[in-house]
Amino acid sequence: MTVNGVARWTCRTHVSKVAVDGVLELAPLSNLPMIKDLASDMAPFFDKWAGAKGQFKGERSRHDDFASVQPDSVKRKAADAGIECIGCGVCYASCDTVTWRPDYLGPAALNRAWTLVNDERDVAGNERMRAIAGDAGCHACHTHTSCSERCPKGIAPTLGISALKRLTARAAMRGELG
């Protein structure tokens, strides 16, 4: 919900930390269609997760051995930094770019994509890069960092998005995005 004009993880935010002179103004999350009263329709938010190819796609079956992933590898650390997202939509509601261009995938979907780009077991890398490149994808981000500032889990989607920008732009310059 929006509390005194700021998107919050409302069920875990103590009133004393956000009330201004004893006053609370509540509203539904921004950048999403309102269903009724304080309820926002989260469907567009999760549709964009799907649009950013946020599903894990592996190639091993239950008959194969476990994948060996080094916990201290650079890629695993990058994935760990973004993996605790709870899908609350606070970052999405705080993003000016989503407000300005509603087709922008938004910080949560791109953060999810970033964790999968760094998942050594995932095999849908090229497909995902094509899905998240361009003006409605990571390259629309203006690095305002509202998402990172307000994420209740302390995730910094801006960092992942910046890395995705460089990764996909270089792939595009090499002609790998088609």
Added chain:
Amino acid sequence: MSAATQARLWYLQRISAMILALCVVVHIVTIVYAVRGGLSGVEILARTRGNAVFAAFYVLFVVSAAIHAPIGLARIAEEWLQWRGRWLNGLLLVFALVLVAVGLSAVWGLYGGG
């Protein structure tokens, strides 16, 4: 416009921004240094005419600006005015060509004698 093309344009805008940042610093420092004691138009032309380094530097400046500005304007048009499409891309391409033409004619005016 494909996502790959959009990503390439983003890359070109970032690279041109880096070049422009350097060019602007060199441009301003040179002006401040050169006009300390006052500088007339004739004196400026005496220094710039036939100076290949000067010409090459400003050709790079002009080309970078012509790449950078239209891509940024496209973003502003999209986000603030909801303008997009081939007509806008065409318009911005014309704008880029005008920037190149005007910029290079200015460089030629100072270098070649125009």
